[in-house]
Amino acid sequence: MRRLIYFVLSFVVWLILTWPVVDGRIDVQVVIAGLAASAVVAILFHEMLPKEHHIFVSPIRIFWLVVYMPVFFYSVIAANFDVMYRALHPKMPIRPGIVKIKTKLKTDSGITALANSITLTPGTLTVDVTDDGYLYIHWINVKAEDVEQATKQIAERFEWFIRKIFE
Amino acid sequence: MNDVIGYILISIGILFNLFGCIGLVRFPDVYNRLQAATKCVTLGTILLLVGVAVISANGLMGAKAIVCAVFILITSPTAAHAIAKGAYASGVPLWDKSVIDKYGEEKKDETAKTQRA
Structure with a gap:
């Protein structure tokens, strides 16, 4: 569950920072790279983030x-x-x-x-x-x-x- | 109008960065220099980013700039702790006119205790 939260959070940050929409079309490569990067972040670092996320x-x-x-x-x-x-x-x-x-x-x-x-x-x-x-x-x-x-x-x-x- | 506010913010940000750099050059030791570096450079850079966000109004660049500003606000002091602690651990001395060094005193007590034991 916590991994999922951090996955979604890091993917949202990735979307804001790269914004993969060019001329109304979505750049699939950027989205896939973002999914991979957020998955790595969520798996590796979910324990480092604070326990008190409530x-x-x-x-x-x-x-x-x-x-x-x-x-x-x-x-x-x-x-x-x-x-x-x-x-x-x-x-x-x-x-x-x-x-x-x-x-x-x-x-x-x-x-x-x-x-x-x-x-x-x-x-x-x-x-x-x-x-x-x-x-x-x-x-x-x-x-x-x-x-x-x-x-x-x-x-x-x-x-x-x-x-x-x-x- | 947005442009004017944005340029003013960027100018103030650059000014604070300049003061931070002057402090970086003039202050005597690592710890005092870190003070100048973290405070002025953090606020200066955040003001630069906010200025960019104001100029680009509701554009994408604004959102990116705000996200970067939040990251800098969180990471910059954390990096300063790491540098200060690392400098102390590797034996960088305080300025010779420093008035007090509780950290060093207690570290010395601990090593004395372990040596006796």
């Missing part, structure tokens, strides 16, 4: 995902201006270091989403994740060195949304 059909989670998007993009844009300021400033005001934060998220896809959000937001880059829920973050401008303070400043604003979406 979350993508729950309307409440999709609602929170839609709410999260503007928050996320605001942070991404703020991050870009932050990097711009630090890169263009003649004295280069950076104070880098690697800090450790604790997350309360449990599921794999939740932690992945948190790590990716942290990477794309101001001044922080995820370096490693441990099994017991700690993340090592490279911070371009270290403001707090202990675990609680760093967690509060880096992760808290995303964790709330991500728990609503993924857990």
Whole structure:
């Protein structure tokens, strides 16, 4: 069943990317190549995709995902201006270091989403994740060195949304 | 009208890519450079693709550009983690003015423990 879902998904992506309709006629070669490629993807990689795929059909989670998007993009844009300021400033005001934060998220896809959000937001880059829920973050401008303070400043604003979406 | 908005988006995207590259050249070590590379280049490239989508309005190219933008948004930070972890594992040092390195400290503790045991 999961293989079928991933087969259909990858075939749809293939269709969007190649669009095999030329002058109103369907290019059979492209469709066959797409079927073969999606079959390979579905067979090889169905175990690598998240186990929690039921979350993508729950309307409440999709609602929170839609709410999260503007928050996320605001942070991404703020991050870009932050990097711009630090890169263009003649004295280069950076104070880098690697800090450790604790997350309360449990599921794999939740932690992945948190790590990716942290990477794309101001001044922080995820370096490693441990099994017991700690993340090592490279911070371009270290403001707090202990675990609680760093967690509060880096992760808290995303964790709330991500728990609503993924857990 | 669509053309104008699209070109503005593409220009902003190229500007952010430029700032990212300036950061890439100026920052002192791998980890700081990765910060510049992931953030600016991700948003810059996404803005380029959205600009293309706006210009081509409801054309096919727009759909392709949006799909590519989503892929970049997911894969770019993941690749950055892989590079950062790989760099650390192969012993690339932090910049000598870095204030703190929890990761290195705890790695050292672990190796000390295993050596004692």
